[in-house]
Amino acid sequence: PGILYLVGTPIGNLEDMTYRAVRTLKEADLIAAEDTRQSRKLLTHFDIPGRLVSYHEHNKQASGPELIRLMSEGQTIALISDAGLPAISDPGHDLVRLAIEAGITVVPIPGANAALSALIASGLPTDEFTFIGFLPREKKDMQRELTRLIPAPGTLLFYESPHRVMRTLEQMLEVWGDRQVCLARELTKRFEEFARGTVSQALEYLGEHPPQGEYVLLVEGRSKAEADEAEAAWWQELSLEDHAE
Numbered sequence: 001p002g003i004l005y006l007v008g009t010p011i012g013n014l015e016d017m018t019y020r021a022v023r024t025l026k027e028a029d030l031i032a033a034e035d036t037r038q039s040r041k042l043l044t045h046f047d048i049p050g051r052l053v054s055y056h057e058h059n060k061q062a063s064g065p066e067l068i069r070l071m072s073e074g075q076t077i078a079l080i081s082d083a084g085l086p087a088i089s090d091p092g093h094d095l096v097r098l099a100i101e102a103g104i105t106v107v108p109i110p111g112a113n114a115a116l117s118a119l120i121a122s123g124l125p126t127d128e129f130t131f132i133g134f135l136p137r138e139k140k141d142m143q144r145e146l147t148r149l150i151p152a153p154g155t156l157l158f159y160e161s162p163h164r165v166m167r168t169l170e171q172m173l174e175v176w177g178d179r180q181v182c183l184a185r186e187l188t189k190r191f192e193e194f195a196r197g198t199v200s201q202a203l204e205y206l207g208e209h210p211p212q213g214e215y216v217l218l219v220e221g222r223s224k225a226e227a228d229e230a231e232a233a234w235w236q237e238l239s240l241e242d243h244a245e
């Protein structure tokens with residue numbers, strides 16, 4: 001069978017394209033992309049002739065099995081996302097799963113990723129973190145998800161659009177209190193910017209500088225003190241259970 005390459009592409013700055021990504025895209029029989037028009041621009045920039053086919057949220061049900069069939073017949077396919085790593089907050093994951101089930105070799109070609117680029121420069125803990133991606137849009141669903149995340153330790157990583165970032169921060173303030181955050185905007189691009197502080201400071205800042213561009217939102221997880229308290233309570237409960245037996 002063929003091979004499925006998952007090719008990382010830039011998240012804004014074209015210089016982040018790797019040599020290996022260019023070669024893999026040149027050599028692949030087919031390039032599956034979320035937005036073929038957008039991807040054609042990238043390919044043209046790097047002189048990659050490539051045959052493009054579309055694979056996105058709305059056609060993945062039909063397109064996925066078709067791509068698997070082609071790979072089973074020996075074709076190599078390179079999957080790219082609109083930006084960054086395929087399968088991170090995009091439908092790529094479904095294709096990876098189908099490929100594994102079909103016995104097709106899956107090869108990652110590493111490249112830029114918005115969440116991890118934001119994390120390493122945020123100053124928030126990097127030893128433990130949870131990637132959440134996009135939160136549900138509905139207020140009730142978002143609140144439920146934020147509530148579920150109350151005990152999560154380590155830094156929490158979110159993707160957010162400029163239209164919703166303030167509303168999301170307001171919900172976080174309500175559910176979690178005034179935690180430390182970092183807003184990472186327009187990474188690798190001309191107007192790259194990091195705003196660090198508490199949630200309420202971030203809201204104040206956005207009140208003065210209306211949100212624009214793409215955002216990664218990073219929030220500190222449950223504090224060490226809170227975690228220690230929860231752990232102590234857990235041990236306490238355990239010993240009570242032991243006594244009860």
Ligand code: SAM
Pocket residue numbers: 011012081083084085086087088089090112113114115158159160161184185186187188189214215216
């Ligand atoms: N696959 C991508 C990756 O590996 O980072 C993420 C795709 S997701 C559909 C798009 C979201 O990623 C945007 O809404 C934004 O939150 C974030 N993002 C992408 N590029 C970014 C950038 N240059 N700066 C900040 N955030 C970015």
